[in-house]
Amino acid sequence: MTNIERNHPLYILKQAINGILTQIVFIIIAFTYLNKHIGTFFSALIIATFIILYIVYSVLAWYKTTFYFSENSIFYQKGILNINKREVPIERITTIDTSQGLFERIFNLSNIKVDTENVKAEKSEIKLTLSKEKAMILKQKLLDKDIEKSTEETSEYNLYKLSLKDLILYSIVSNSIFQGIIVIFAIYNYLDDIRDITSFDSLEYINQFKFEGYVIAVLILSAVLISLIISFIKNCIKYSYYTVGVENNKINISHGLISKKNYCFDKDKVKGIHIKQKLIMQLFHVSTIEIESIGYGDEKGERAVLYPFCSNKLRDRIIDDIVPEFNYDGNVNHASKNSYIRFIFMRLLITVIIAGIATYNINYGFISIILVGIALLLGHMEYKxxxxxxxxxxxxxxxxxxxxxxxxxxxxxxxxxxxxxNYFQKNKCICNYTINIWGAILGKNITVKNIRNNLFESYVDKL
Incomplete structure (x- = not known):
């Protein structure tokens, strides 16, 4: 790979299709408007001209996007008028992400994305679409592996796999009921359209029911059921065939039903791990583990999930096997007892005011008193x-x-x-601790509130 290389030629077709689909609404609106003023023929000619110009642009973008290797770096160039050239030292690469969407799977292609330790980069340093075979060779080259070794060859190491049972349980404990409420609300808004199509006045039928307890219970159960179904479908699409293991000091993660993804993290360049638990996950002692890797997670929706769903026992085993350097066994200083009120007071005060206004001005507004209990529970759990x-x-x-x-x-x-x-914290000898880290999953800062202030000097001495 010392010669200049480009994306696979089918990348042009992919970009053209994506561009047209992205602008399909605009194309339809433009054609409809032009058709009324200049006729079908000229309208179609103008739209076709713009499509051809976009295809020409895609061809130029493909031709101008190149990459090649030197001994220790990969050189990458893209851009037509504003040309962007980049040299990426191989030793600074932290993550290699390969994926296959539906288009790539049909044509046996693979997307490859490279992230480095450049925390200022808004997007990945290198993005390419290559044949599957060439993508594997490139990945091995970047990982300093023997490119002659068969891609099917594996070595013995612990491999953790997410089962169908895990996907079901994860969907139950991680879903949001609001998804179901949104679907029910959307269906309600389209009932008029259903009446026009079927001549069945569903709104009139629904209005015959009074919103008594059993009706509200049915709506809540429907929202929960719809939420579970949506959550399960999303998780199956994203996390089916999920596997994670370590080989040659690299963390290998793969998953996906329709769009297959594969991540490869250099263990030495992982800066931290994050264990996340929603409310139900805390009750059932299960969690999600994520990786903090410099440069990865800068793009929208990008999360470096080490394992999406595991019991606390399995979590400890995964950490011991895959990232043992993050097995923390030191002392933990919890929030001071005299700070308990600080976790509750402000959110309780605001909630009581809102509940009082709702009770006074809205029918059934007294139900909002439930929010007071939720505020108390939230404050208690944050303290805990x-x-x-x-x-x-x-x-x-x-x-x-x-x-x-x-x-x-x-x-x-x-x-x-x-x-x-602040003044009140100082009087109680408590403070907030904020660390600034190199990473993107949780942002640059992590803050822990209302901890004893006499710990600061001992912590500074360890930095």
Whole structure:
């Protein structure tokens, strides 16, 4: 691969199709408008001209996008008028992501995406679409593997797989009832259209029912059931055939039913792990594990999931086997008892005011009193979940209530540790601790609130 290479020629077709589909609504509106003023022939000619110009642009973009290897770097260039050239040292590559959407699977292609330690990069450094075979060779080259070795060859190592049972349980504990409510609301809005098509006045039929207890119960159960179905379908599409394991000091993750994805992380360049638990997941002692890797997670919707659903026992085993360097066994300092009221007071005050206004002005507004109980529970859980600790190599942070997060980060990846407090916190000898890390999954800062302030100097000494 010392010669100049380009994306696979079918990349032109892919870009053209994506561009047309993205603008299909605009194309239809433009054609309809032009057809009324200049006729069908000229309207079709104008639309066809724009499509041809876009295809020509796609061809030029394909031709101008090139890459080639030197001894220790990969050189990448893209752009037609504004040309962007980039040299990426192979040793700085942190993540290699390969994927196959429906188009790629039909034509035996593969997308490959490369991320490095450049935390300022808004997107991945390199994105290519190649034949599946060439993508595998490129991946092996970037990973410093023997490119002559068969891609089917595997070595013995612990491989963790997500089962269908796990997908079902994950869908139950991670779904949101709001998805079902949105679907029911959307169906309700289209009942008039159903009447026009079927001559059945469903709105009139529904209005015959009074919203008594059993009707509300049926609606809630329907929303829950629809939410579960949506959640299960989404998780099956995304996490089917999920496997994770370590080989040659690389963390290999693959998953996907329709769009197949494969991630490869250099273990030495992983800066931390994040354990996430929604409310129901906390009750059943299950969690999701994510990786903090520099440069990965900058793009919208991009999450480096190490394992999407596991019991606490399995979680500990995965950490021991795959990322043992993040097995934190030091002391944890929890929120001070005299700070308990701080987790509750403000959210309780705001909730009581809102519930009072709703009760006074809205029919059945008294139901909003339930929010007061939710506010109390949220504050209590945030107090219970809050903690911070630091060993010689790691810092541990636990925070948030209904969406508990535990972050275990290498001390070497911390840029700053900040202590902050207001007047009332100072009087109680408590403060907020904020660490600034190199990474993108949770942003640059992680803050743990209402911890004893006498820990700061000992923590600073360890940095």
């Amino acid at each position: 979940n809050t903690g911070i600790g630091m060993s010689d190599d790691l810092v541990y942070l636990s925070y948030k209530g209904f969406r508990k997060k535990q972050s275990i980060v290498k001390i070497s990846s911390i840029q700053t540790l900040t202590m902050s407090h």
